[in-house]
Every structure is written in structure tokens, then in C-alpha cells.
Amino acid sequence: MTVSAHQDQGAPLHELRNVMMRFGGVVAVDNLTMAIPKGSVHGLIGPNGAGKTTVINLITGMFFPTEGTIHFAGKRTDGKQPHEIAALGISRTYQNVRLFSGMSALEQVMTGCYLNRDSSLFQSFLGMPIARANWRRVREKAMHLLERVSMADRADELAETLSYGEQRRIEIARALGSDPQLLLLDEPAAGMNQSEAREIGKLVHELCDAGLTVLMVEHNMSMVTEFCQSCTVINFGRLLITGDAATCLADPEVQAAYFGRKKHA
């Protein structure tokens, strides 16, 4: 693995500072401070209901934090609308796959390329050559992304006819369509077998080598140790520990909170 090669690239691309998220009486994220180092795969782990998905929703602007600030590439993003945050270069996948019903795999990925359009509505309205050229270019790009996730041969199929693992891969390809700087993966290997999961891990690593920063929520500890350079562990929305993946997982408090509870789950 190339873990050591990444270790010095420490400048954070994304930061949460003292972020608080309340839903009525429930405190889902509690005074959390977290930094995602640029150019690395950062793990976000914690037991069920720890607030991991909520963190991703906060980063993408689906929720506004009750308190605290969020920074991406030097800009404040809290209070910005989700589509504005996406335009800054943040992209995500969903824990329970959320593909668009009725669209083919290729169309899903092309939709993900929305931010890469450079023809106006009026140009496509009039059927101008520039619009068609742009459309073709993005189609090719989407095909290329499907190849990356080994789904090119299923490009024309409706997403809902694909298997769960295949749908997850389409979702990753869709998220890559906007050429993001930061990719948020919410349990990308859930429901996959070991070899499929490793395929995903390898893909993530390749992307990272190509310069992408990844935040990965993952329950599978071997995936975390193998593919994440650093990680943050949360429980009840609070930070337990953050740092080097191996150190974090070895921490007794993490062991107690995480594995202790997971056995009952």
C-alpha cells in the first residue's frame, strides 16, 4: 500500500469547527471538530446512530448546523445551499442508495456531470452544434466513469434493475461526474461481500492517488485499516479520537464504544 506516501500531506481540505447539530431534543452531533487532510482517504467511524451520516449531511448543506462553522478550501460553507456547496467541489454517495428511478445507468452518471455542462439552456433549445458537442463530450465522460467502476456494459440498463452492489458503483460514478475535490462515501461497501468491498477500496485508493480527497464512513474495520490513512472516531455525536487509523482503532475507549456495542447490535 502507498499509505506512507500520503502521510505528510497534512493541510486540511475540509474542517468542522465546534459543530453542533440538534434535532429537537436529540443532539446528533455534539461540539465536533474534525479536519480532513488534503489528498488522503479519511475514515469516519462510530457505532450505529453515532452521527456519521449527519456529519455528511452537514458537510453537503442538507442540514444547517445549530452551532459551529464549516470550512472547505478556505471558504465558509455553513449556511450555503446544497447546490452551491456541490458547485464548490464536494460530492457524495448515500448510505441507502439513492439513484433516480427511471433513468439508465448512463443517464444517472450524466446527471452527475451537470456541473460540467458548458452549453446554455438556450443553446440546447435551439439545437446548436455547441450544445450537441458538449452533450457528446459529457456522454463520453460518463461512459469513461462507468468503465472505471466496471459498469460500462450495463450503461443502458435502468438502475433499478441492477443489483445492490452494482447500484452502489453507479452511485460512485455519478458522484465523480462533477470532478469533485472532496468525495464523501457513506458506507460504500455495505451489503457487499469481501472481494467486492476490496474492489471498492482499491478504486477509492486509485482516485486518491489521482488527487481526490475522500471521507469514508465504514463499519468494516479491515477496510479502514487497509484503505484509510487517518480517521476520526465519534460516538453519540462526540469526538472520541482522531489521527492515524491504526492508533485510533487500537485505542481502548474506541474498542469499548465501538466493538462493545457492536456485538449487541
Place this chain on the structure above:
Amino acid sequence: MQLFLEQLINGVSLGSLYALFGIGFGLVFATLGILNTAHGAYASWAAILGYYAVEWLQVPFPMAVVIGTVGGGLIAIIVDQVGFQPLRGRKGGMLGALITSIAFLIVLDSLAGTATGHQSWAFRPGHYPDGLIDFGPIRVPQMQVIIIAAMLIVGIGMHLLVQRTRIGAAMRAVGWNEEAASLGGVNARVVILITAFLAGATSGLAGVLGGAATANISYQLGEGLLLKGFAAVVVGGFNDVRGTIIAGVLLGVTEVFVSQYLSSTYRDGVTYVLLLGFLFLRPRGLFGSGSFIRA
């Protein structure tokens, strides 16, 4: 002064019909998520059933009111189970249910037209409470008193039912999510049936009483109620029984006073100007607190 008071009561009674009708319409919209265009047809049919009961079967008027009310409720259940039930749980159910309700509107209205021979009927004098009651200096038609009383009883009852009882809580839960309601220990299907029945019955009650009071029993009775009841729901906030009642009465009184003191040509205009104002200035209704504005 005497005229003023009489017109005031006239307006309140007219508004009570709108409110009575609007309660059921709003209830179905808020809890079942259905914009039910056939809601007016329940009222037309209830009035027709009441008419048949009095004029053909010679039953007393109170009995006819019961028949119309229950009839309205039963028609609503049939419409719900045939037209809406198959669409539940499907994505885009709101749109589908709107269309099936339009289908029922077409069918029920056309059948009602046939049933009445495309005429407007009225209860014969003496077959319904058509006397006047003296309240000191003013004289008020018995029907108006009955309508106001019916609205108050039904309105307060419905408000308590929705806000205070377990069934009511389940109704509100079904509005969000059928599964949530069944988890709460109340069978979602039963709650839906109860809601549909109550909505149809209140519409039916408004239909029989309105048909008697305005001497207009026809397939068009429901449409008139639908337009004004709808306005009451929008002004009052669709998920709030209190709001609907107050808004309905307000609209009725406004309508009567505008045609009395201004001109009857402005009658509908004033109603809808009020409606427009509420739509954009206070788009959550009188007591609105829900998040009906986008985040």
C-alpha cells in the same frame, strides 16, 4: 340594527356551511395527502339522498339528515377504497389520487345530474324546519340556527378528536407515514377509513343542511360548497380545524355583508381577494405554524 343582526346571523350560518364542508376537505388533504376534487359531490349526493328520504319515504327531517350524513360518509369510503387505496404506497400518489378523484367527480356529478333530472329541487314547505325563531327584536330562520349549532358541535368535536385522542394522533401520523401509524399500535387502514368516513359525513351534513336552507338540491350544490369551502381551508390553514371554522365564518359574513351593503357583483371578488392576500402574505393560514414555506 335589526337588519344588521339578521344579516350577521345569515352570514354566520352561510359561513358555517363553508366551515363544515371545509373541515373534511382539509382533514383529508392534511392527513391523507389527497386533494379531493370529488369532495363536493358527497354533499350533492347527501342532499339528494336526504331529499329522497323526506319526499319519497316520508321520514322526518332529522332522520333525513342522518341518512344524508351517513350516506356521504359511505360514498367517501367507497371512493377512497376504489380510487385512492390502490395508489397508496406508490410514489407520486398525490398526483394519482388527484386524477382518480377527478374521475369520481365526473362520475358522481353526472349521476347526480341524472338523479335530479338536471333540475334544482327543494324540500316542500313543512317537510323541514322552515319556521322563524324570535330572538328579541330579530327573527331568525330555524335552519340557520340548526346549521350554526351543527357546525359548532361538529367543529369542536373534530378539533378535540384530532388534537386530543389517540385516533387523532394516529390520523396525524398517517399523514406523514403509514408505517409510523401502524407502529403506534393503530391500524393504518382503519385510521384511513375513519378519516374518509368523517370527511364524507361532514361534507354530507353540510350538503343536506345547505340544500334545505338554500332550497337548492342539485348536482351543482357541491361545486358551490367546494369553491367556498376550499377558500376557507386555504385561509384557515389546511391542517387546522379551528382555522377552517373561523375562516369559513369570516368568508360567509363577508359575503353577506358585501352583497348587502356594497353590491352582489363584488361578492365573490371580495372572497377571493381575501384568499389571495392570505395566500401570499400568510401562506400558512390563520394559526399556521407548520413549515409550509420552503427552507
Place this chain on the structure above:
Amino acid sequence: MEMLLDFWAAYSSTVVFAMVNSFIALSMYAVLSAGILSFTTIVFAAIGGFMAAQMIAGAGLPISVAIMGAGLAGLAASVLLAPLFLRLETHWMALASLALVLITRVVVLNAPALTGGVNGMLVPVRVGVMEMAIWLALVALVFYRLHHSWYGLATRAVREDPSVAATMGISTWRIQFIAFAISGAVGGIGGAGMAVTLQFISADTYFLGAAFTMIASTVLGGSFHWFGPIVGAFIFTALPTLMQSIVPSIQDVAKGVVLLVIMIYLPRGLVDPRARKLRKAARERQTLRDHHAPLEPSHDTILPGKTSKEAKA
């Protein structure tokens, strides 16, 4: 040949009405396809209709100019209205749009200088079949282009899952604003079409009856593809004529029942690209299974649905 001519003589007016209704249905589709249930189409149609009537009857302008004017008037109205409507939550937007239809009627009745008030307006000309067909073809071409464009993809995304669409950089507000604008322009054209085919328009022309039948035909035809509303408009326009000749005494009831049955068995409408693709996938899987039965793993999940039962679009 003679039979064909007879048929045409008898039904050409139905065809023209169907084409006019297609505009109204397409206008409703324009917003529905972006996830908005709104009856404002009828308001835009009223504005377009009276605009065209004034341009023709008052100013003596040719029909095509009047139709263009009506489209622009509808567009202007929708651009003004859209920001107000887009502040509202979806349920509330549906109610508000219906209220606006009621208000429009009152306004029309009380502005006799512009609309003829209670007397309505006579339109002294009648549009030709060809001219209407050309207008419809033009509008359909626009919808076809939009379907295969960024805007088309984005509307589908916004309709299916607005919050996911937002994380792809798609602004729901922007997409829905454009949807309203298109709906306004096409609705205005449709309203003008009604004026130059009915030759008499009044407050009742653009009221609830039209709103309900037109939304019904849009959804019946299929609101997931631009061709659906056109199919729906033709069917719903032809249906009364058809029923008249089969079951004259209960034609309205029959119309309602047809609508009900189709909506229950084909809730996504007659033209449904998704159902077509699902059927194709099922067929392919079948042939694959027939050829190499033992080889094909069957872990693919297919959504539970009535694919096989659904009629051909």
C-alpha cells in the same frame, strides 16, 4: 379514399381541439415534469386567450401574430408568478394555484374592457388545421430538444429526488423557475388556441372544468415523457365523441370510469419510458435464460411492479 374524406369532414374539428388541448397538457407537463403540481396553466391560458382575442378582434392582427403575443403574455405572467409560488411548499403550491384559478375567473368577470366581462368575447376568425399543426409541431420540437438536454436530465432528477439533485449542483429553484416559464409560454399559446377554435371565450372557458380535465389528460397520457400529454389530450378529446356513439346516455360516466381504470392500472400513464425499459430488461433476461439457462446467475433485483401486466404504451 372517400371514406377517409368523410371521416375527416366529421372529425377534423375534433382533431383541431385535440391539438389545442395538447398545448394545455404540455404546459401542465412542463411543471409536472419538474415535480410541481400546479394549475396555473389555466391562468396562463386565460391571459393568452384574452390577449389573442384582443389582438384579433380589437387590433385586427393575424392569427399567428396573436398566438405569438399570447405566448409572450403567458411567459411574462409566469415569470412574475413563479418567484411567489416557488416560496411555497409543494402541497401549499397546489392549493395556491387552484385558488389562483378561482381568482382569475373573478378578475375576468370584473374587467369587461379587456375580457368582455360576463358576456365574454367573440373571436371572428377560425384557425386552420394546418396552422395549428405547425404550431404544435414547433412546440413539440422544443420539448423534444429539452428532453435530450441538461435541462431534461435536471428536471427528471429534481422530480425524482430534489435533495439528491441538489448535491449534484442542480438548483431546484432554477429548474422549477424555468419549468414555470415554459409552462407560461405554452399555456398562453394554448389559451390563444382555444380562442381561435372555440371562437367564443369567457370566464368559464378558463375555469375548473378545463383545469381538471386537462390535468387528468396529462397524467393519463403520461407525465414522464413529453409525448404523453399529447397522447392524453387526443384521447381525452376524442373520448366524449367516441362514447357518444357507443353509450350516449352515460357518456360522462363512461369517461370517468375509463379515466379511473387507466389510473389504477397504469398510474404512470399510457406513455411511460420506464415501463418500456423494464419490459425490455425482462425480455432480455428471459431470452438469456432460454439460451443458457444454467449459466445465468439470478441475483439481479428487479423492482416489484406490474411490468408484465402493463399494456403497451
